[in-house]
Amino acid sequence: MTDATKYDVVIVGGGLMGASAAFFLATRYKASVALVERGRVGAQASGVNFGNVRRQGRPFIQLPLAHHARDIWGRLPALIGEDCEFLPTGHLKIAFDEDSLAALETYNAEARHRGLSLTLIGVNRLRADYPFLGPGAVGASFSPEDGHANPRLAAPAFGRAARRAGAHVIEQCEVIGATRQSDGFIIETADGRVLRTPILINSAGAWGNRFAAGFGESVPMEARGPQMGVTESLPYFVSPVLGTGDSSFYMRQVKRGSVVFGGGGHVAVDLADPRPRPRPAHLLTQLRSLTRFLPSMAGVQVVRTWSGVEGYLPDKLPALGWSAKVPGLLHAFGFSGHGFQLGPGVGSVLADLAATGDTNVPIEPFSIQRFAGNGPAKISSRPSL
Secondary structure, three states: OOOOEEOOEEEEOOOHHHHHHHHHHHHHOOOOEEEEOOOOOOOOHHHHOOOEEOOOOOOHHHHHHHHHHHHHHOOHHHHHOOOOOOEOOOEEEEEOOHHHHHHHHHHHHHHHHHOOOOEEEEHHHHHHHOOOOOOOOOEEEEEOOOEEOOHHHHHHHHHHHHHHOOOEEEOOOOEEEEEEEOOEEEEEEOOOOEEEEOEEEEOOHHHHHHHHHOOOOOOOOEEEEOEEEEEOOOOOOOOOEEEEOOOOEEEEEOOOOOEEEEEOOOEEOOOOOOOOOOOHHHHHHHHHHHHHHOHHHOOOOEEEEEEOOEEEOOOOOOEEEEOOOOOOEEEEEOOOOOOOOOHHHHHHHHHHHHHHOOOOOOOHHHOHHHOOOOOOOOOOOOOOO
16 A cells, blocks of 8 residues: 555545635644545535525524624635625515415524524515515515625635645545544545545535445435526626525526526436536426516526536435544535535534534534434544644
């Protein structure tokens, strides 16, 4: 075997979570870090999602992590030297029937006690403030500090910042083996590298379950492909992110004028194909929703559609935190289509866990041991740097 290069932490998977974890480990803790990515940093789900930076509508147990992430999003220029086109334009959830409106009212009442300030908007004010909306809207909920960012920029920006801070960012490098030995992990790659580390982070996205299964921690995760599209450039007229109350459709306009949209469900995809194609029939459904939101969009040209590969768990919550079986192994995967906003917060939490063994952000509900066969935890102590 080739002589192993030793690191304090090795991260497998260069999406937004892995890249931000590498950045925080290198800057906050001065750790030696290797980030290993099979393709390019941010090329998978982190780079092809809708770009929603929202807390509104999340499960309440996710809000502490979402709040932590939102704080980081607001400090990106100071942290990594780039803003990644993050704009706190606000997020408007729109109800098209009374049941949806009642659900928004119930959520808002509880959200106030969870640190999320939302404003309910009645139909008259909605018509006055957003006259471009379709006639079926009966009310909405507004989250003023949410917004959107450019997913194509975020993970690569964290990767570059991590590299500048001293992290070893290794792209176009597939991991072909990872084993636990008495003193830590041995990671082997297709190009002949051998890495040794006491702490291994699994942030391999939709492939994270395969990696976890290699250590006996398989979970019932499905790989699915969402679909997004973008229109030709139009005069800028929609500031907030718009979405339905049940998040079945969402859209935003960038300052350059294009309208980005998504939702309407997703389809099962094959992990052997990391570039699934969008479905034309799905696009037709989305266009009907788009014109329901904004009747003026009828006849607008769609210039590009795309899909991706995301991992979905049955309860739509991630597997995040320490392994229940393997000392030194951390998981961060299965974010079920809503991980982009959480990404920098997850990276920060992973860095704290790897460096100190713990975090002050509550993540217990996301433990992998909640799945059959993965608990109770058998680790007597959590390693740290």
